[in-house]
Amino acid sequence: MQNFIGNLSRRTLFKFSAVAGxxxxxxxxxxxxxxxxxxxxxxxxxTYWNHFTGAPERAAFAExxxxxxxxxxxIEADIQTVTNDDWMAKYIASTTAKSGPDAVMIDVTRxxxxxxxxxxxxxxxxNKQWPGAASVAGDTPAFSFNRKVYGVPFFTFIDWTYYRKxxxxxxxxxxEPTTMAxxxxxxxxxxxxxxxxxxxxxxGGSGGGGFIVNALHAYNGSIMSPSFKATLTLDAAVEAMxxxxxxxxxxxxxxxxxxxxGYAQIFSNFYQGKAAMVMHHGGSFIDVGKNLKYGSEVxxxxxxxxxxxxxxxxxxxxxGVFQHTKNPDAAFEYASFLGSPAAQTVFLKGxxxxxTSTAAASDKFIADNRQFDTAIASLASLPKTYTxxxxxxxxxxxxxxxxxxxxxxxxxxxxxxxxxVDRLNVVAKAAATANRKYYSDNRGx
Amino acid sequence: MSAKTLAGSPLRGFKSILEGKYFAWILLAxxxxxxxxxxxxxxxxxxYLSLTRTVLLEGPDSTFIGLxxxxxxxxxxxxxxAAKNTLIFMVVGLITQLAVGxxxxxxxxxxxxxxxxxxxxxxxPWFTPPVVTxxxxxxxxxxxxxxxxKMLEGVGISFGPAGLWSxxxxxxYAVLFVDLWASYPFFMxxxxAAxxxxxxxxxxxxxxxxxxxxxxxxxxxxxLISPVIVVSSILGVIHLINSPTLVLLMTNGGPGxxxxxxxxxxxxxxxxxxDFGYSSAISVAVLAAIAGFAMVYIRFAKFGKED
Numbered sequence: 001m002q003n004f005i006g007n008l009s010r011r012t013l014f015k016f017s018a019v020a021g022x023x024x025x026x027x028x029x030x031x032x033x034x035x036x037x038x039x040x041x042x043x044x045x046x047t048y049w050n051h052f053t054g055a056p057e058r059a060a061f062a063e064x065x066x067x068x069x070x071x072x073x074x075i076e077a078d079i080q081t082v083t084n085d086d087w088m089a090k091y092i093a094s095t096t097a098k099s100g101p102d103a104v105m106i107d108v109t110r111x112x113x114x115x116x117x118x119x120x121x122x123x124x125x126x127n128k129q130w131p132g133a134a135s136v137a138g139d140t141p142a143f144s145f146n147r148k149v150y151g152v153p154f155f156t157f158i159d160w161t162y163y164r165k166x167x168x169x170x171x172x173x174x175x176e177p178t179t180m181a182x183x184x185x186x187x188x189x190x191x192x193x194x195x196x197x198x199x200x201x202x203x204g205g206s207g208g209g210g211f212i213v214n215a216l217h218a219y220n221g222s223i224m225s226p227s228f229k230a231t232l233t234l235d236a237a238v239e240a241m242x243x244x245x246x247x248x249x250x251x252x253x254x255x256x257x258x259x260x261x262g263y264a265q266i267f268s269n270f271y272q273g274k275a276a277m278v279m280h281h282g283g284s285f286i287d288v289g290k291n292l293k294y295g296s297e298v299x300x301x302x303x304x305x306x307x308x309x310x311x312x313x314x315x316x317x318x319x320g321v322f323q324h325t326k327n328p329d330a331a332f333e334y335a336s337f338l339g340s341p342a343a344q345t346v347f348l349k350g351x352x353x354x355x356t357s358t359a360a361a362s363d364k365f366i367a368d369n370r371q372f373d374t375a376i377a378s379l380a381s382l383p384k385t386y387t388x389x390x391x392x393x394x395x396x397x398x399x400x401x402x403x404x405x406x407x408x409x410x411x412x413x414x415x416x417x418x419x420x421v422d423r424l425n426v427v428a429k430a431a432a433t434a435n436r437k438y439y440s441d442n443r444g445x
Numbered sequence: 446m447s448a449k450t451l452a453g454s455p456l457r458g459f460k461s462i463l464e465g466k467y468f469a470w471i472l473l474a475x476x477x478x479x480x481x482x483x484x485x486x487x488x489x490x491x492x493y494l495s496l497t498r499t500v501l502l503e504g505p506d507s508t509f510i511g512l513x514x515x516x517x518x519x520x521x522x523x524x525x526x527a528a529k530n531t532l533i534f535m536v537v538g539l540i541t542q543l544a545v546g547x548x549x550x551x552x553x554x555x556x557x558x559x560x561x562x563x564x565x566x567x568x569x570p571w572f573t574p575p576v577v578t579x580x581x582x583x584x585x586x587x588x589x590x591x592x593x594x595k596m597l598e599g600v601g602i603s604f605g606p607a608g609l610w611s612x613x614x615x616x617x618y619a620v621l622f623v624d625l626w627a628s629y630p631f632f633m634x635x636x637x638a639a640x641x642x643x644x645x646x647x648x649x650x651x652x653x654x655x656x657x658x659x660x661x662x663x664x665x666x667x668x669l670i671s672p673v674i675v676v677s678s679i680l681g682v683i684h685l686i687n688s689p690t691l692v693l694l695m696t697n698g699g700p701g702x703x704x705x706x707x708x709x710x711x712x713x714x715x716x717x718x719x720d721f722g723y724s725s726a727i728s729v730a731v732l733a734a735i736a737g738f739a740m741v742y743i744r745f746a747k748f749g750k751e752d
Contacts, residue, residue: 085693089716092501116502117719193606205610206697256606257588259700260616269589389502393718405701408613434503441504 039129042330043074050105051084056286060350064343075330095119098324102331106151106318108142112389120150121321126332136339139316139356151318152339153356157281158375159312161301162288167276176301183304187253190276199253201275204407206262209395212403215240218306224388230428234421241413245406259407285352300374315385316356389434390427398423494725501719514726527710534706538685541625546632554640571630579694582623613703616696624691632677639673679742683735707731
């Protein structure tokens, strides 16, 4: 050995040193790379905005927050509720001011709008390093754009119908309605105005825009192409509007206050026995069970099939990281915690929201509950929701008012359909223009 | 310290600053900075945005388009409908709130037992947050479960099966009724203070002259409180034009567009369509209307001082 060292020339020694140094550097890099595969643990205060105002949802949030405190004691989570009416106003104000929450809830229909406005942070790297990502990978594309991830899926809204089993039996309905025609027949059969009882509590008031989009999709199929070309035909729009308007105006099978009935009113009517059917999603499952007895009084039912597709959507909801947060580690830690099977199971049992996590979806709560057979069947048949820039404005400021006008008799279904189609064409053109601009502004970023 | 020693000390410079004309500006500076930051700059931004195309979905940049947004405004049938509704809201709201406020002030100006407590109770609606007021009355006037609706039906008054909120002719008046409940104490407080400022012996004098209560009110009270009526009316109008909260929460402009008012339209265009340029143009138009009333207000306030 001594001879060997003694025989080393300076050049050879340098070569050895260089190789050793390179190996050492590679080793350090490798260990760093290994370390980087795990997200950095968050600390400090983390503010989260959600738009849930229902009592069961808030209770479920309280429970998950307690669990998060135990899982991440170094993070102080401040959970804040912003109502849906105020959501975009506050989000825009925060994005413009570059100061707001650390983590935010992302409804899939708002995703493109929230992204374009600039308040969502690219969490692709975080997501890659999060071990739970595979469990929710099925819904992650709904919150991705240009191969970048912006949200961790939390649960899925699965649209379904609740119906009064006792009313159906009294009306002699033996088969659950599966088509639009059967749905109409059932609604008419359950209607008895002298008793103040109607077939359907339709949401024509606040939040009813989504109902119209469901109707248009069921009669037309997709209403917007991926390249932002409006594909809604006038004929389909007229048929969709005629069906639902006539159910209320001609068949009189809908609670007469429909034009202004929002969530609170349709469920109040349903619970009080003024309506035999109400359409909503799994998130009201526990609340319905507190008011009516599953099995004998109330049952869940898959949404009826329209000429082109089933009425309704399966729509995931996610949590993302606010672009201007000073605490992205803690924000992602919270968002990913809500994406974990444990948190999703708490939410499932507290509200009924269907988990996006494959592990949570196999929970006994779902497997042993007959009512959730509807959700499982709907997962295979309900179309997946889609969104485009300007969807929410078109839905809430064009579709809903036009539908309401039909219900109160100041507009015809044909007139409303024409305005809805024309306006969608304008939205599509604006979306295509905005998309080109967005791509060119963000090229290389 | 003598004047001689002061003249030669550094305090001399400080004294000259205190006595100089710039000192007033130094004292005014903090207030002026606040006024510029929180009044003039937002105003300037609002007016500037109204002259641009600023649609957040296309990015945060603004493109100057001159008066195009204002031209669009007068071609927009929804804007014209909202302007008409705003006018109805303003005129009916002002007349009813002033009348009820004046009546309440007259009643509460009398010296009675527990009058202090009654005055506090009567003012309570004004303290209630608009969100609470909106949701509470939305249910009280609900066709299917509203307490007041059921009571009215009991005495033969019905709004039909669709109810108040689904009736495009009546919905705006239902909101006005709720605004009356929430806002009449504002008028009442102003007018009660004015009425209490009238010397009590004036009633005795008019009684001696043979004037009845109505004549005393018409020829003595009303002229004396008229400056307060004018000022409170102008403030009330500013509130009525500029406050979309109740409409937003109770009808959101519906059914259809029947209760859409200008500030609500501006809010929807900004935060649902993300078109801040057009929304700002509507806001500037509303601002111009309010500024007109504000000018009247300032003029009357000055008139009051001269008196």
